[in-house]
Amino acid sequence: MKTQTQTQRRHAAGFTLVELAVVVAIMVVLAALTLALLPSLHANQNIKKTKVQIAMLEAGLESYRFDNGSYPVSTDAEGRKGDEVLYKHLYYDGYEAKQAGASSPRIYLASLDPENSTKSDQAWIEGRGAQARIVDPWSEPYRYRSGDSPNAENPDFDLWSCGPDKKTSADPKDSSRMNDIKRGDN
Numbered sequence: 001m002k003t004q005t006q007t008q009r010r011h012a013a014g015f016t017l018v019e020l021a022v023v024v025a026i027m028v029v030l031a032a033l034t035l036a037l038l039p040s041l042h043a044n045q046n047i048k049k050t051k052v053q054i055a056m057l058e059a060g061l062e063s064y065r066f067d068n069g070s071y072p073v074s075t076d077a078e079g080r081k082g083d084e085v086l087y088k089h090l091y092y093d094g095y096e097a098k099q100a101g102a103s104s105p106r107i108y109l110a111s112l113d114p115e116n117s118t119k120s121d122q123a124w125i126e127g128r129g130a131q132a133r134i135v136d137p138w139s140e141p142y143r144y145r146s147g148d149s150p151n152a153e154n155p156d157f158d159l160w161s162c163g164p165d166k167k168t169s170a171d172p173k174d175s176s177r178m179n180d181i182k183r184g185d186n
Helices: 004-011 017-068 082-099
Strands: 143-146 157-161
Touching: 017 082, 017 157, 082 143
Parallel strands: none
Antiparallel strands: 143 157
8 A cells, every 4th residue: 555655756756837937937037138138249249340340451451552652542531432442442453453464463352352252251342343332240331531631530541430320420529429430449
C-alpha cells in the first residue's frame, strides 16, 4: 500500500502553473529589454561606421594631395556637393583613365567602386557612373569643402557627416551641428 508521502512525491515531479508563469514573465522581461536596447546599438554601430568611412576618405584625400600637391577644390560653403567632388577625384577620374587605357591610372579609394561597395557592409555608394553619391549610414551625402571655401574650419579641408539627425549648417556655431560627425572625432 502506497503512503500519502509517496503519492505527493510523484505529483511534485512536474512544474506548477505558478512556476511556469514566473519563467514566462522572466522571458518576456528579457525580450523587452533586448528590444529596447537594439535601436541604441544600431545607432552606435552607424556612428562607428561613419567614423571608419571618414577615415577612409581622409586617407584617400591625403594620397591625392601627395600626388597632386593640393586637395580637391570644393568652395561650396555648406559642402552639399562635396561628396560629388570626392567621388570624382578619388575614384571616377582614375576609373575613366583606366577605361581609356591609361598606363597607370590612379584610383585613390577603390572602395568607392559602386560594383564592389554593394557587396560589402561598406555599401556607401548610391547610383552609378559619374553621378554616384557617397552617402553615410543615414543615406545622407558626406559633406566636404576645401580649406579656401567660405566658412572652412580647417586650413586644409573639412569633411563630415550630418549624423543621425540629418541636419547641419555652414556656421560652426549653429546648434544643428551638434550631432555632426567630423574628421578627427574619436
